[in-house]
Amino acid sequence: MRVAVVGATGNIGTALLRELASRDEVSSVLGIARRVPEADAEPYRHADWATADVQFPESVQTLAEHFAGADAVIHLAWLIQPNDKRELLRRVNVDGTKHVLQAAAEASVPRIAVASSVGAYSPVDDDAARDETWGIDGIAGSHYSQDKSAQERVMDEFEALHPEISLARLRPGLMFQSDAGAEIQRYFVGSLAPVQLLEKIRPPVIPVPHGLRLQAVHSLDAAAAFAEAVIRGARGAFNIAADDLLTAEAIAQVVTGRDSGKTYVPVPFSPLKPLVKAAHRAHLLPMDEGWLEMAQHAPVMDTTRAKTELGWEPRVTAAEALEELINGLSSGAGRSSAPMRPRGEPGHWSHRLPDEDHMLADDVDSTLLRGYMADHLAGATAGVERISAMAEAFVDTPVYPQLAQVAETIGSEHQWLSALMQRQGFPRPAVAAPLFWVGEKVARLKPYARRPLKRSPSALVLEAELMIAAITAKRQGWEVLSDYAEQLGVPRGVFDELIDAADEQREILHEVHTYARQRAFRTGQETLTPQL
16 A cells, blocks of 8 residues: 655654554555655655645645555644744645645545544533534634634535545544654743753642643554554544543643642633733743633543544553653654754754864864854854744745755754854853844844735845855855864764755755745736745
8 A cells, every 4th residue: 555644744744654664554655745854764764755835726736746646645734833824824724635635536546534633623611522423613712723623624525526535534632742742842832941840850739720631642543543544444533532531630640740649730711811822922832822722622532433443442541642742842852854853953963073072183273263163153043043034934935845944954053063162162152143143133124024914025035145145154164164174073074964055055045036036026926925
């Protein structure tokens, strides 16, 4: 069986690649994502890779070509952030599902499985278990829930048009695994939360919303359900969750590490929602108050159908999955893909830093070299800020994957250079880097930066030009350091790779520049309207 997986680099997609690799029925896997992962890393090496951005109608033809010859398609792609870009989320999540289904039909794929969610269900105020016949109108106040409900209607329409295709829609609860720790922190908790402390210190008592009860499933168990669905050619909806509920008491026991005594303080939902809303609006918390609405009103799911028709059984309890997630949060665990990147990962070249006890060679003026590297690190700090801002500002355009790819690689290079300087005993620049950072913020105080929703059509052209110039300067810096590779204790080949990476970054940004300049100054053609 040949299986294509759309959205194969996130939490559930990464787990699914591991699951499919263990199945004798599966002969090959094609992973499809906006940004491909490190193809030689686990578990991504078990798949071939292709790129596609499902939000655009033009993606249907691209996806159909990728799906040609596939026996099954599993659609997992879903955009969680940014919360404030509702049009973008709807286009990726709801329209994207429609485009994937259309492409599968055009490619005559006989079996499809789609990731829905417990969030698609209509709200409840009790703990009675609901099966798959419960309403799927979503929960008001939660954009995630409303989009999941809309996704279900897309699948209803598709089933009516294509009864010959087996379409399974899986509705899992929260999906936890250790490797998703860094990803879940970025999407929901934020970088300010001191989750690292949980590795050594557990709080004696925690606040928990009163009456909270959640369902969760280990990501590998959810992956097994998706695999069974396509292997068996299942049709219809399936609830997927572990057998135990995560009540306030159960959550507190896992977080505190105590199974007796007072472990939590109940907090009403009503005052929590405005606090979460304020924290989100202040950019202190990635998740918005809609997630609390869903947590309060989502039903408890009955998983009987998955067990009887798919032969599926959860192997990990919800409490065990939560404990694993907490360990992943504290350690910043992840994998080698854009969504799953570990917290503080110093990049692709991290394993090629000099030994901890390496000393700079005596024939090098350490003061001059330190100053040179500090200046480049300061410039790199500004570059990371600028390219990250570009990716965020143009997230709703067809060139976002290219911008995000460059932002990711530049960020990892910045971390590597910082780590290299620390190995040499060079302190981080105390003045230059902050000044560059402030200068970058001031430089971006243009009309289109102050009000990103009213961006100038020329903004993308200018920003691409500035980044191309910055990368050119960075490339020269790598050439200089390559002449001192031996003295720094770094294989010269590492700098050769960094030089090649800079060339690739410039080529990618030239593509972005070409896209923008051909549209920016022409009337009747919108630069920032998504189009290919």
